Amino acid sequence: QTHLQESGPGLVRPSGTLSLTCTVFGYSISTGNFWGWIRQSPESGLEWIGSVSHAGDTYYNPSLRGRVTMSLDTSKNQFSLKMSPVTVTDTAVYFCVRGSSSPTAAGLWGPGTRVTVSS
Amino acid sequence: VLTQSPGTLSLSPGERATLSCRASQNVGSDFLAWFQQKPGQAPRLLIYASQYRGPGVPDRFSGSGSGTDFSLTIRSLETEDFAVYYCHQYGNTPGTFGQGTKVEIK
Numbered sequence: 001q002t003h004l005q006e007s008g009p010g011l012v013r014p015s016g017t018l019s020l021t022c023t024v025f026g027y028s029i030s031t032g033n034f035w036g037w038i039r040q041s042p043e044s045g046l047e048w049i050g051s052v053s054h055a056g057d058t059y060y061n062p063s064l065r066g067r068v069t070m071s072l073d074t075s076k077n078q079f080s081l082k083m084s085p086v087t088v089t090d091t092a093v094y095f096c097v098r099g100s101s102s103p104t105a106a107g108l109w110g111p112g113t114r115v116t117v118s119s
Numbered sequence: 120v121l122t123q124s125p126g127t128l129s130l131s132p133g134e135r136a137t138l139s140c141r142a143s144q145n146v147g148s149d150f151l152a153w154f155q156q157k158p159g160q161a162p163r164l165l166i167y168a169s170q171y172r173g174p175g176v177p178d179r180f181s182g183s184g185s186g187t188d189f190s191l192t193i194r195s196l197e198t199e200d201f202a203v204y205y206c207h208q209y210g211n212t213p214g215t216f217g218q219g220t221k222v223e224i225k
Contacts, residue, residue: 046162046205046216061213095161102150104214106207107173109161 002026004096004110012117017084022096022110024077030054034099035072035079038106041092049094051103052079059103091117121206123217129225136193138220140184140206148185150210156219157202165204166191196222 008020022035029035036051036059050060052070060068069082083090093112099105120143130136140151148169154162164173166182169189179194193200201224206217 045218046207048214048216059212063213099209101168102209102214104209104212105150105152105167106162106209106214107152107164107167109163112161 002098002108004098004108006094006096006110006113008113008115010114010116012086012090012115014087014117014119015085016117017082018086018090018115018117020081020094020096020113020115021078022080024079024098027098028074029072029077029079030074034059034103034105035070036097036099036103036106037070037081038095038097038109039090039092040095040112043089044092047092048104048106049081049083051097051099053103086117088117091115121208121215121217123204123206123220125220126218127221127223129223130196131225132196132198134196136191136196136200136222138191138204138222140189140191140217142187142189142208145186146208146210150208151182151184151189152207152209153180153182153191154205154207155200155202156205162205193222198224 034051037049052058072079095112096110097106098108122141124139151169153166156162170182203219203221
């Protein structure tokens, strides 16, 4: 059975770089689907950040103004999110997701990881 | 933009729940999903493509709608159904979510 697990620092300094990795178990990410990130905060609710296809094509939320980069590492069966520079408004729970039918779909979610941006 | 109503629904176990999701523009019927979220957990897929139940989802959950108006119905509430529900359109970029409807025990 496929499942996803996020990992990365729980605390990031303002103006720094947020780096998260999602490890996929039970499915090869190079086989297909879209691999994405969604975040959730009390202020903004659920927000789609972006995704990367199994072929490496990327799709980003325009609202994040070029601060986001996503990539695949098929050798480790992982995909990653980098966001820079961050501000306190980027504090949220970050979920990695798998989508099947479109770049913005999210049928399967990881448990989430809390990231706090603070000095 | 997806607007959900009501914000909170207070019902008793065994009652029927009807949740609404209205889109500001046409999203068709193929790219609208519903999720259930409990405290401390990730959202769980209930319905995709407006009407199809996700893996392992009980048949008391059903979805309908197309265009700009969608609904999620829970036929007879079980205690484990009290949670927050979100709609999600995934046909356009960026994907967007409603603000959620909380179904609470009356």
